[in-house]
Amino acid sequence: METPGPLKHIRIVEFEGLGPVPFCGMVLAGMGAEIIRVARPNGGRMRAETGDAVVLRGRPSVTADLKNAGDRGKILELIAAADAVMEGLRPGVMERLGLGPEACMGVNPRLVYGRMTGWGQTGPLSARAGHDINYISLTGALHAIGKAGEPPTVPLNLIGDYGGGAMFLATGILAALLEAKGSGQGQVVDAAMTDGAATLMSLFHSMAAGGAWRDERGANLLDGGAPFYRCYECADGKYVAVGPLEPQFFAALVRVTGIDFAVEQQNNRAMWPGLTEQLEQVFASKTRDEWAAIFEHEDACVTPVLSIAEAPGHPHNQARETFLSRGGIRQAAPAPRFSRSGEVRAGDEVRVMSIDEAIEGWRR
Secondary structure, eight states, X not given: OOOOSTTTTOEEEEEOOSTHHHHHXXXXXHTTOEEXXXXXXXXXXXXXXXXXXXXXXXXXXXXXXXXXXXXXXXXXXXXXXXXXXXXXXXXTHHHHTTOSHHHHHHHOTTOEEEEEESSOSSSTTTTSOOOHHHHHHTTTTGGGSSOTTSOOOOOTTIIIIIIIIIHHHHHHHHHHHHHHHHHOOOEEEEXXXXXXXXXXXXXXXHHHHTTOOOSSTTOSTTTTOSTTSEEEXXXXXXXXXXXXXSHHHHHHHHHHXXXXXXXXXXXXXXXXXXXXXXXXXXXXXXXXXXXXXXHTTOSSOEEEOOOTTTGGGSHHHHHTTOEEEETTEXXXXXXXXXXXXXXXXXXXXXXXXXXXXXXXXXXO
């Protein structure tokens, strides 16, 4: 049966890596791309049985020793039949293995070669080690997250690895594939997490330029400084997320909570400490789920803060089938949705095939 999804005719060779590359592979496989993942002997560090089954879903793996000329030649056979390659090794490593852009495009001139690094292919830090926290620290993103007077809060690895890395890599590969359809020529996509994370900060650069953003934590509209855009603890120690930025939604918050506050003073910073104190007291008077029930039918932008375990059970997520269960693991379903071409609603279990089997499959 033909694989559904808008990328069902796209073939990609994914070289094993950490963080953003496998996540990018998961996203593209969820849109129907036919991906073969090249793993190192003994499985490297990304193994399904060690909890990586979610990000490895939707595409098979082959094992290859890239330092072995025979294995390397077979991988080049796969690449000759592919539309794109993606890898996440340090600059120069793939070239030393004989699988850099020049070698790969030598067997496939239309190839899009996606490269994912933290610092980029060039620049004084390009050869240095790093992780998400390091990449976002140089972009202004980490500095902006956290409470006033406290160290920056580590925001999971969503900004550098996934938002600034994997999603920009996916976008770059897809853009280059579109261009190759017209030009008949491939190209290299240099996706750096620092570049992507910096781009994600565009709104805040704009706000700062207009005098609407202070370069300090916990003092602004969207960083927890505003009392109407932050989380509040409830009577049971759980939290609600409060975000009525617009006046009509803020008016609903004031009405439902019954606090004594003039809605027209919402953006008066001098009133924020008193408003914060009132909201802290009122939300502490009931449990999280009691507040969730009270605000369920109100346009006040108040929602319960759910744990990873709780999120799949929320009625909205259930109605949209936002989560699925695969191999006994609860996980997010592929996104986004497509009206005509369909989407892969469940990732395949991780499976391993031989290189020869993969080559023969792509010859058909």
